[in-house]
Amino acid sequence: MSPAKQKTDKPYYQISSLVNGLRVLELLAEKESLTVTEVARFLDLDRSACNRFLLTLKDMGYVKVDPRARYRLTLKVFEIGNKIANIVEVRPVARPYMRKLVNLHKETVNLGYWDGFDIVTIDVVSGQEVIRFDSPIGSRSPIHTLAMGKAILAFRPQEQQAAYLESVDFQPFTPNTITNVERFRKELENVRRQGYALDNEEWAIGVCCVAAPVFDFTNYPSHAISISGPSQNFTDEKVAQIVKDLTMLCKSLSEELSTRNT
Numbered sequence: 001m002s003p004a005k006q007k008t009d010k011p012y013y014q015i016s017s018l019v020n021g022l023r024v025l026e027l028l029a030e031k032e033s034l035t036v037t038e039v040a041r042f043l044d045l046d047r048s049a050c051n052r053f054l055l056t057l058k059d060m061g062y063v064k065v066d067p068r069a070r071y072r073l074t075l076k077v078f079e080i081g082n083k084i085a086n087i088v089e090v091r092p093v094a095r096p097y098m099r100k101l102v103n104l105h106k107e108t109v110n111l112g113y114w115d116g117f118d119i120v121t122i123d124v125v126s127g128q129e130v131i132r133f134d135s136p137i138g139s140r141s142p143i144h145t146l147a148m149g150k151a152i153l154a155f156r157p158q159e160q161q162a163a164y165l166e167s168v169d170f171q172p173f174t175p176n177t178i179t180n181v182e183r184f185r186k187e188l189e190n191v192r193r194q195g196y197a198l199d200n201e202e203w204a205i206g207v208c209c210v211a212a213p214v215f216d217f218t219n220y221p222s223h224a225i226s227i228s229g230p231s232q233n234f235t236d237e238k239v240a241q242i243v244k245d246l247t248m249l250c251k252s253l254s255e256e257l258s259t260r261n262t
Contacts (some may be wrong), residue, residue, distance in 0.1 A: 006098070012224065017141045020043070020049070020053060021053050021056070021057065022043060023043055024039060024043065024050065024053045024057065024079065025057070025062065025063075025073070027039060027042055027043060027228075028063060028071060028072060028073050029077070032072060033070040033071060033072040034069055034070060034071055035071070035171075036050050036051045036054060036066075036069070036071070037067055039054065039071070046229075047133070048149065054071050054235070058071070060076055060094060061074060061076045061163070062074060062076050065154065075136065075157060075159070075160060089257070090111070090113075090122075090214065090216075090223055090257065091111065091122055091123050091254060093253065093257060094111050094223075094225065094253055095123065095125070095251075096124065097123040097225070097252065097253045098111060098123065100223065100249060101123055101125075101225070101227060101245060101246065101249060102125045102126075102127060102128065103125075104190045104245050105127075105227055105238075105241070105242055105245070106126035106127055106128040106129050106183075107127040107129060107227050107228060107229035107233065107242075108124065108125070108126055108133060108134050108228050108229060109124070109125045109127075109226070109227055109228075110123070110135055110148065110223060110225065110226045110227075110228060110229070111123040111124070111126050111223060111224075111225055112146070112148035112149075112152075112211075112223060112224050112225075113222060113223050113228065114143070114149075114152050114153075114221075114222050114223070115140065116144060117143055117145060117167070117168060118140040118141060118142055118149075119141055119142075119143055119146050119148045119149045119152070119224070120138065120139070121136065121137055121138065121139050121140070122136060122137060124136075124137055125149045127229060129229060129230075129233070133204070133228055133229060135208050135226075135228075141173075141203060142168075142171065142173075142177060143164070143168070144168060144170055144177070144184060145177055145199070145203040146195040146199055146200050146202075146203055146209065146211070146226075147196075147198055147199035147209040147210060147211035147224075147226050148197070148209075148211040148225075148226045149197075150187060150188060150191050150197035150198040150199075150211070151181045151191060151196065151211040151212055151213045151221075151224040151226075152189040152213050152221045152222065152223070152224050153188060154189075154191035154192040154197065154213075155192060155213050155215075155221040156221065161185075161188060164192075165181055165184065165185060167178050170184065173202065173203055173204065174201055174202060174203070174204060174205050175203045175205075176200055176202045176205075177202045177203075177245035181200075194199070195212065195247050196210060196211065196243050196246065196247055197211045197212070197224075198239070199209070199211070199226075199228075200231075201231055206230060206231050207228060207229070207230065207231065208230075208231045208233075208234040209226050209227065209228040210226060210227065210228075210234075210239060210242045210243060210246060211224045211225065211226035211227075211246075212224060212225060212226075212243075212246045212247045212250040213250065214250050214253055214254055214257070214262045215254040215257070215258075216254075216258075217255055217257055217258045219258075224250075225246065225249075225253070227242050227246060227249055234251055
């Protein structure tokens with residue numbers, strides 16, 4: 001249905017303001033950028049109502065306004081669509097890669113997904129060591145505390161990084177948790193330059209982690225794979241080998257995901 005077309009016989013349960021707010025989103029997706037007056041004209045709605053819709057969507061991060069008072073969608077809308085497409089298909093495709101990493105390094109391998117200010121663990125292949133640390137599937141942790149979070153955020157667009165840094169509450173989970181904005185920004189720069197992220201007991205004392213991003217068919221990072229285990233196991237030599245294998249397999253996984261959607 002065209003965003004400018006309304007049904008006259010609406011079901012009893014429809015909320016008119018919600019319907020119109022979504023029509024505004026659909027219209028901006030179609031027209032790219034519009035003024036308040038143009039939105040009102042296209043949708044045949046009151047200008048003041050359209051202004052309230054747009055300001056609300058702006059407050060929620062779904063639209064932004066430029067110096068010419070033209071509104072356009074932000075990447076937050078794109079991110080929502082990616083969540084549906086990615087979370088369904090990535091897990092079964094990633095499993096063989098995760099098993100291979102466990103066989104190579106004996107430590108637990110995790111698949112994480114970006115969700116708001118958190119990383120959600122959506123799959124785990126347990127390690128083969130006697131002492132290991134497995135995160136429950138469905139558990140979530142703040143992005144700034146995890147290697148997976150840093151690995152994803154470092155490869156997100158600059159505007160998303162800036163928005164995150166302005167909004168996040170850098171709560172310390174351990175004495176090693178990065179709680180300074182400038183230090184975390186430099187950490188992201190290092191991660192992007194080297195292609196992987198480290199969590200040196202920043203989420204939990206005694207646990208270390210190495211992570212690399214996974215890119216979808218649009219070359220957008222919403223997932224990461226990490227190898228985690230007891231700190232004493234993660235010697236410099238072992239970390240170097242993990243980095244080599246992990247980045248190579250994450251690259252292969254990203255390429256497979258891209259192939260499956262072409």
